[in-house]
Amino acid sequence: xxxxxxxxxxxxxxxQESVGAVYGKISKFGSNFFKMITDPSAAIGGxxxxxxxxxxxxxxxxxxxxxxxxxxxSTEVELNFYKAVKDCNLQLKKFMPECYNFDPEFKQIEExxxxxxxxxxxxxxxxLANYHNPNVIDIKLGTKLYDDNADEMKKQKMIAMANxxxxxxxxxxxxxxxxxxxxxxxxxxxxxxxxxxxxxENLPHAxxxxxxxxxxxxxxxxxxxxxxxxxxxxxxxxxxxxTVGFFKAILAQIYELRDAVYNSHTRIVGSSLCIIYETIExxxxxxxxxxxxxxxxxxxxxxxxxxxxSTFVDPSLGEDQSFMTGLNNIIVDKYLx
Numbered sequence: 001x002x003x004x005x006x007x008x009x010x011x012x013x014x015x016q017e018s019v020g021a022v023y024g025k026i027s028k029f030g031s032n033f034f035k036m037i038t039d040p041s042a043a044i045g046g047x048x049x050x051x052x053x054x055x056x057x058x059x060x061x062x063x064x065x066x067x068x069x070x071x072x073x074s075t076e077v078e079l080n081f082y083k084a085v086k087d088c089n090l091q092l093k094k095f096m097p098e099c100y101n102f103d104p105e106f107k108q109i110e111e112x113x114x115x116x117x118x119x120x121x122x123x124x125x126x127x128l129a130n131y132h133n134p135n136v137i138d139i140k141l142g143t144k145l146y147d148d149n150a151d152e153m154k155k156q157k158m159i160a161m162a163n164x165x166x167x168x169x170x171x172x173x174x175x176x177x178x179x180x181x182x183x184x185x186x187x188x189x190x191x192x193x194x195x196x197x198x199x200x201e202n203l204p205h206a207x208x209x210x211x212x213x214x215x216x217x218x219x220x221x222x223x224x225x226x227x228x229x230x231x232x233x234x235x236x237x238x239x240x241x242x243t244v245g246f247f248k249a250i251l252a253q254i255y256e257l258r259d260a261v262y263n264s265h266t267r268i269v270g271s272s273l274c275i276i277y278e279t280i281e282x283x284x285x286x287x288x289x290x291x292x293x294x295x296x297x298x299x300x301x302x303x304x305x306x307x308x309x310s311t312f313v314d315p316s317l318g319e320d321q322s323f324m325t326g327l328n329n330i331i332v333d334k335y336l337x
Contacts (some may be wrong), residue, residue, distance in 0.1 A: 029211040049113065065109070070125070073119060074122035077308060082096070082307065083102055086099070090260070091260035097248060097305060133180040133278065139172055141272065141327060142171055143269075144158075146267060146309075166195075171327075174195035174206055175272060176191055189325070194206075211243070215242055242282060245289075246277070246300070249298045253301075254273075254302060257327065262324065268304075269310065271309075271310065276299075276300060285299075
């Protein structure tokens with residue numbers, strides 16, 4: 001089916017019907033679902049299943065199966081969104097993790113790991129599988145953090161959260177970071193508290209800091225509480241040519257993602273932009289790029305994750321202004337000029 005002529009009305013009806021059923025479903029399998037969140041191994045599988053240790057943000061409870069794929073608690077809304085994107089072969093599919101629930105092999109996964117567990121689960125691609133020492137940033141997008149089916153208490157809570165962070169003004173909230181510290185040879189995880197402390201003024205600095213870290217070790221000690229100190233540390237020096245090229249390659253992917261979202265006629269709430277890049281030996285990568293400049297591929301990937309509140313709308317309703325505000329503000333190539 002062509003992305004330009006798929007029946008958004010039928011897809012959206014299916015998704016909206018699912019929304020109404022979700023809370024009932026959760027109440028039915030609530031004990032299993034929340035048991036999985038607090039003690040994942042107790043809810044799914046056996047000794048060959050382990051807790052996924054690569055999660056950067058979110059509620060936890062993601063499990064890694066022996067085949068390397070991941071399992072997490074989900075909703076019918078999210079599964080239907082994945083299926084619609086796949087069936088319609090939308091451009092957006094390129095940026096979403098692979099969902100295996102609709103593959104023939106999933107029945108075996110269900111029988112082996114989910115049989116009798118109850119609830120709704122998604123079996124999905126591990127985005128970190130091909131990385132050795134990944135650096136990850138999770139950026140929640142959107143000025144509106146609740147969907148239209150939320151009750152009034154939830155709406156007010158999410159409005160307050162948006163207003164008290166950078167979400168309402170920019171459509172961007174830095175949820176979490178994972179950085180591989182090369183000198184110490186260990187992973188550093190920086191949680192949501194840091195993102196909530198950021199202001200509209202220093203948010204671009206925090207984002208650039210992640211990208212500068214490609215070649216410059218800007219996370220040497222602890223997280224800076226004073227972004228002016230951060231300016232003095234590295235923002236006043238020019239990034240290397242390799243960093244600029246790397247950053248521009250990432251921006252090109254985000255531009256493509258923006259087009260994909262625009263053309264999908266969706267309303268996406270609570271999803272995150274996830275950018276991953278490999279820890280590199282700069283000199284070796286620069287040499288490789290010089291040897292094959294036309295074939296060199298920067299070691300990174302750009303993804304959109306979490307679709308529990310995502311629906312399709314009639315194209316006549318226009319773009320998703322809340323979500324697109326965040327994507328547009330992410331595009332900060334002006335800082336490299």
